[in-house]
Amino acid sequence: MLYELSEKIYKLENEGKRVIRLDIGEPDWRPPESAFRTLLDSLEDGRDRYASAAGELELREKIAELHGCDARNVVITPGSKWGIFMLLKLHLKSRDNAIIFSPHWPAYELICKSLKANPRILKLKSEDNWRINFASLEDAIDSKTKIIILNSPCNPTSHAWGEREERNIMELASERGIPLLVDDAYRDLCFRRRKERQLGDNLxxxxxxSKTFGMTGWRIGYIAVPAEIAHKAVKLNQITINNVSVFLQMAASKAIEEKMKFAEKVRKICKRRAEIAAGILVRRMHFTHPNAGLYLFPKLPERIDTGRFLRRLLENGIAVAPGNAFGEYKQHIRISLCKREEILKKALDKIVEVVEECE
Amino acid sequence: MLYELSEKIYKLENEGKRVIRLDIGEPDWRPPESAFRTLLDSLEDGRDRYASAAGELELREKIAELHGCDARNVVITPGSKWGIFMLLKLHLKSRDNAIIFSPHWPAYELICKSLKANPRILKLKSEDNWRINFASLEDAIDSKTKIIILNSPCNPTSHAWGEREERNIMELASERGIPLLVDDAYRDLCFRRRKERQLGDNLxxxxxxSKTFGMTGWRIGYIAVPAEIAHKAVKLNQITINNVSVFLQMAASKAIEEKMKFAEKVRKICKRRAEIAAGILVRRMHFTHPNAGLYLFPKLPERIDTGRFLRRLLENGIAVAPGNAFGEYKQHIRISLCKREEILKKALDKIVEVVEECE
Incomplete structure (x- = not known):
């Protein structure tokens, strides 16, 4: 649903229509200058040949250092989506299930279904401030549960669970011997910095x-996993995507040197925008206050038909994502706060205006 | 086996060892200058954002024109390997089978197995000049045959089947209602130019x-397929690789404008190298004369142990691919002719020398 909307908008844009895209989690900050320079230098050095399906050693070593593991635990992927696809494919057989906390990134569910596995959706509530009910989690786990997915901060809520809550999930997963897949795409965007996770046996x-460095269209990500899983992922790369372009890996390898500084900068941007957005939307909508970037996930007043609202908004040149793309949240919308303040303010004012119109 | 060898050599190279890599089908010609320029311009224009999972319309339209179809038939992929993986995944369920003419690119077989489908290998013989026995082909097809793969020119033999032979396969596939997947990676390298295939219902x-333009590490390819298959492939892209970097698509879109001229140039290079290689190898080995680039697939004298031969060769700083990576051809080796003439001649002389040593 999210992807269909996206394709529809690419089409509108191809036809010359201008759309303020608050539907897509795409940072407006540019990648570090040094990444561009390294890309160009690497091309000039002829680093555009076939390469290892594991990824370049230099980059893997830097990533391994972040996560307290070895380069052989790290596999470079064209975006984290491919990494997540691989990990789900390697863990889920037909009729197995994966635990997914909802609202959730639609790809998890779609990937599970494409593997003929069952996404076992644990619905969380905004009224509970998205807290996880551990009793329900324990009940949801059965002998066919082969993976638990934790996306914290979460897309679409931008809620990062507390460190104790996360630790409890990890411990529970460990006790049950179920690998915990942590999708950390937004971790650098926590308003209060959280350090990189250290790789454990069960993680x-x-x-x-994409998010920290604004390198969405560069298509580069990674997985850090136990060595035998990394080995299988390399084998899967060999028969699918082969390798990520080396010149892009070199650029990423340069970018990662600036991670601390860069993350600090974008964290501030995210926080400021979230405050601005909250200040405007509070006039007409309920939402939980995020503790990370990039999104707000407000609830529309009950009498509003979300579909009609989204169409009206698009007629006004603004796209946001429908809540039911992320689970059973049809009254919600996901607003991506990825625009300069002036544009963002105007767009958010318009959103409130259209809410008022539709009421 | 091919990929393990490759990873092993990347490791040796990381350790500082120099290897003349005749094991890998990687052209030594550089991509068109205009492709580099367009890549840089596109980056400067900020064409590095999330984009359509189908690929950029501009590029898809140019490809569609080549194949006499519509842009909606075309999906851009990170290399043809991903395109082939998708097409096999979309056609093969567990226990279905795919017909593969052998010797064959190992990825076909590995992909089938990863999908729990059966690769049905039709072994061709160098003594028959790799001719296809249509009676065996008909016998091999059963109700579980869901796809036939034709790779002409073939990796590893660089044999392109005659146009009549190809037409016969297409007709047979059509009659049986089995889609024919044509992997045309090497088609531009036929010594006598063959025009692009026109998309048919069953194709x-x-x-x-990678091959024509020497853009191996840029990771860009495409599929041109019936619209409903393209639609499914886009959906698969959405949950896996998302999209190929737009700046790379723009570069490819520029490159494709020079396809005729560029292909003409590399065709001549391939032809000349094949002649040189044949002239040297004929001293000690049997092989069919290729009618396309990039490989020779000679047979070692019977008394030579191929494993021992390859190790000796690697000690001499030269890698070639073992024949059994491509099917039951353990006495063969695949030599990639992707080096400048002086280097190639020296390496081929050395290969002959090592054959003599091992005899």
Whole structure:
């Protein structure tokens, strides 16, 4: 649903229509200058040949250092989506299930279904401030549960669970012997910095350069996982995507040196925008206050038909994502706060205006 | 086996060892200058954002024109390998089978197995000049046959089947209602130019920019297929690789404008190298004369142990691919002719020398 909307908008844009895209989690900040320079230098050095399906050693070593593991635990992927696809494919057989906390990134569910596995959706509530009910989690686990997915901060809520809550999930997963896949795409965007996770026996880390570094269209991410899983992922790369372009890996390898500084900068941007957005939307909508970037996930007043609202909004040149793309949240919308303040303010004012119109 | 060898050599190279890599089908010619320029311009224009999972319209339209179809038939992929993986995944369920003429690119077989489908290998013989026995082909097809793969020119033999032979396969596939997947990675390298295939109802075309344009590490290819298959492939892209970097698509879109001229140039290079190689190898080995680039697939004298031969060769700083990576051809080796003439001649002389040593 999210992807269909996206394709529809690409089409509108191809036809010359201008749309303010608050439907897509795409940072407006540019990648580090040094990444561009390294890309160009690498091309000039002829680093555009076939290469290892594991990824370049230099980059894998830097990533391994972040996560307290070895380069052989790290596999470079064209975006974290491919990493997540691989990890789900490697863990889920037909009729197995994966635990997914909802609202959730639609790809998890779609990937499970494409593997003929069952996404076992644990619906969380905004009224509970998205807290996880551990009793329900324990009940949801059965002998066919082969993976638990934790996306914290979460897309679409931008809610990062507390460190104790996360630790409890990890411990529970460990006790049950079920690998925990952590999708850390947004971790650098926590308003209060959280350090990189350290790789444990039971942990599968997926991450991307897209959000922190604004490198969405560069298509580069990674997984950090136990060595035998990494080995299988390399084998899967060999028969699918082969390798990520080396010149892009070199650029990412340069970018990662600036991670601390860069993340600090974008964290501030995210926080400021979230405050601005909250200040405007509070006039007409309920939402939980995020503790990370990039999104708000407000609830529309009950009498509003979300479909009609989204169409009206699109007629006004603004796209946001429908809540039911992320689970059973049809009264919600996901607003991506990825625009400069002036544009963002105007767009958010318009959103409130259209809410008022539709009421 | 091919990929393990490759990873082993990347490791040796990381350790500082120099290897003349005749094991890998990687052209030594550089991509068109205009492709580099367009890549840089596109980056400067900020064409590095999330984009359509189908690929950029501009590029898809140019490809569609080549194959006499519509842009909606074309999906851009990170290399043809991903295109082939998708097409096999979309056609093969567990226990279905795919007909593969052998010797064959190992990825076909590995992909089938990863999908729990059966690769049905039709072994061809160098003594028959790799001719296809139509009676065996008809016998091999059963109700579980869901796709036939034709790779002409073939990796590893560089044999392109005659146009009549190809037409016969197409007709047979059509009559049986079995889609024919044509992997045309090497088609531009036929010593006598063959025009691009026109998309038919029963045809699935996969191609890459890697070989013709020497853009191996740029990871860009495409499929041209019936619209409903393209639609499914886009959906699969959405949950896996998302999209190929737009700046790379723009570069490919520029490159394709020079396809005729560029292909003409590399065709001549391939032809000349094949002649040189044949002249040297004929001293000690049997092989069929290729009618396309990039390989020779000679047979070692019977008394030579191929494993021992390859190790000796690697000690001499030269890698070639073992024949059994491509099917039951353990006495063969695949030599990639992707080096400048002086280097190639020296390496081929050395290969002959090592054959003599091992005899």
């Amino acid at each position: 599968l880390i997926a991450n991307t350069f | 699935l075309i996969a191609n890459t920019f």
